[in-house]
Amino acid sequence: MRWLPVLLLAVSIAVQETSADRILVLGESVAVKDTHSNFLNSVKERGHELTVRAADDSQLALFKHGQPIFEHLFILAPGVQVFGGSLSPNEISKFVDAGGNVLVAAGSNIGDALRELAVEHGFEFDEAGTSVIDHHNYDKTLDSGDHTTIVVSKDQLINAELIVGNSAKLSPVIFKGVGLIPGKTNNLALNIVKASGTAYSFDPNAARATNPALAGSRMLLIGGLQSRNNARIVLSGSVDFFSNAFFAAKTNSANPSVKPGPSGNGELAAAIVQWVMKESGVLRVKSVSHHKNGEMVPPAEDYFITEDVVYTIEIEELKNGKWVPFQGKDVQLEFVRIDPFVRVTLKNNNGKLTAAFKLPDVLGVFKFLVDYRRVGYTHLYDVQQVSVRPLWHTQYERFIRSAYPYYASSFSMMAGLVLFSIVYLYHKDSPVKGVKVLDSEKKKN
Template sequence: MWSCWLLGVLAVAARVVLAGATGNRLLVVVESDVQPSYARFLESLDRRGYEVTLRDAASVKKDDALYDYGERAFDHIALLVPELKGLKGALAPQALVQFAQDGGNLFVALSPQLSEAWRDFAREFSLEFAERGTSLVDHFGYDRERDSGDHTAVLVGGHRAHFSAGGAANPIVFSDATRAALATQPLTYRGIAHWIGPNPLAFPLLVPPSTAYESEVPKVSGTGTDAVLTNVEQLERPGDAAQLLVGFDATAPDATAALASAVQLRSNSARVVFVGSTELLQNPSLDNVVTRAVVDDMTAWAFQEHGVLRVVRSTHERCRASEADTRPDYEEEVGVATKMYRIKDRVYFTMEVQQYRDGRWTAAPNDLDVQLAISMLDPYVTLPLEASIVGDVTRYTGTFRLPDRHGVFTFRVNWKRHGWTYLLSEDVAPVRPFNHDEYPRMLSSSWPYVAGAISTMVGFVAFCIQWIYLSSSKVPQKVE
């Protein structure tokens, strides 16, 4: 009896520990008739410690489905209804964006049969999906066992001699083991592709092979060796066909093609992931070990299981020359962040950062290239911080000298990298000029003025002496 009770407690503890950093309440919106096809995907989420709630689109359209008394009822939402036409109520684009702005995470899986409503919702994040009914096609790299003859079962990853095979694009989202496996063994992708617009907060997760392109699904006439593809769209150069998405766009700076992409909100680092294939999450695809690893990494990142950072604390204080170098209490207290600085003071800045990994908070990496900016209207000082791991935190430190300019300065760390939670630390401190009794007795710049005054006094004394001792004999007058 005690052993069973202990196993139950350990199982509950494991579910709590393995959840994401922001919570484990997950809402999965999927139609009831296709729920069995996502059984393995849902089992993996449950095994990783999430409290999965299944609902169909009709029950989620209620206005209060995502909130209880003004508070989020779920920490994450997985939307697996690409053909849903009307996004209303809790599934309205404004409601979903507000859910993300309140700290919730979204995972959206679409398909070639996506509705126009989902295309409009993706545009909220500067993502442009291809037209409904189109699909990713690759005549050079397709799964010959699973392909139906139209070459839409595209192989992503693996090795190709002359062209890029696509694959995982972000090393923070995907583990080294997943990226290494995908580089040798491809996964089968049957879905739709999209462009990433000029949004600096959006970045690709999966990129298509360079030989793939987006087109209407080719029709197959005949069987076996006599099968012929018809209505194949002519592959033109991207400059001649602006609406044609090709795999080479994945590396273009102005039109990035992607099969899966992510966006992190600027305000709270909430994560939104778009995947152009629901088939990638279904049971037959998850039989492939590489596909399962890619899907697990994408969902783990979307639900903030990894790649999560937080600022534990940040402090700054004046570097004192000695113990006798003190200031009034209204300016600073020993061991406490300084309240006010003086121009040209030397300041020691410290920021402690942690990373969420394996269900607990540990020290963050020490190679994040964090910088501190000291600014008023524009940055006056930009300082790279040095990292050192101390216990379960990573301490970033730096020493700098305040400029010869008084005013209200902001000590700001604004660090943004794709895949990591944004680090934002801001503190405001006034910087005053020297008080009248704090200037040195003699300034080197005043020597010309002092020399001028002394020379005037010496000249006046010399003139007086000469005047006093001047001979009093009368000057003979001229006789006419």
């Protein structure tokens, strides 16, 4: 029966890896299941469990006994003023801190709840009643005359295939909603979909637009961020962007350079949702090893200065629900004490990344550090601490080529001393010419 605990552990791990993610979907009413059924069904078909509730439901909660009930939160209720139950912008921030992922879809009738939630995460929606207006890129068929139903081209998407899919093959998408802007101190902001240079945000019912608060490409239609704990948040200014009507619509832009055709809302929404739910762009470390060159295991004690070492790390990427070898070619390794002493790009051999280098001639406590940050990927961080010590006295070379001048000076000094001693001991002085020698000195001689 010794194998029973091992079997149960393996089964539990397999169940965890294959279990469906739980998603809480909030709408202004449960009718969101009908108006956005194509979007919700596409998520459900990937094996996830959806719970659809009204945003003001008095039974709403994200935690039970201090643990998250759901893995993801979708808010498709732009007009909500106050969330129901225990839900609040502060509670949603705690949910993100616990690793939960959030998708928010707003609109021109945006309520205080979503505006406050955006501020909590470094973004700001424009005021209620405003819309993104573009007189050069509106849809001639779907627009009601105020030019708020705009057509977005692929040039306005972020250059990150992990987030928006293959933008080169993506059809133009339709957007109708409120503008968004990242905070000045939000260094984690991602400009997923930018507005065009001719767009601005204002009340379409106003007589004339004067000094709009948001204008040009600095305004976002869809923004996002990946927090430092790898939780992901996407904020869309349009709930209609995910609707059945926009999924099935055909674009007819006023811009003659944009060809009419079926909208790409479905493809773009699917790519964004897969990213925010961590179905793409997720990395993990499978194994790490380091050893002296020519050996296979780490040293029993410490490394010595100037030794040749080999470092290997295996990285996997989540694709289509399976972990596959990561094929990135730009992962770097740093050998750090306080500052990096060595920085080298790892060579990738089907997910096994390797580097060989010589340790610096400096002793101390060092770290093998891999800190990989790329747009769309989760933050990969791995540290292996080692000690580097000086050589034993028996490990130094007996004769060092760079010390040959000192050897020569030592031997030349000894040779000079011997010659001087011989001359001093055996040299006999001769009389000086012109000097008379006394008789007493002669007798002595």
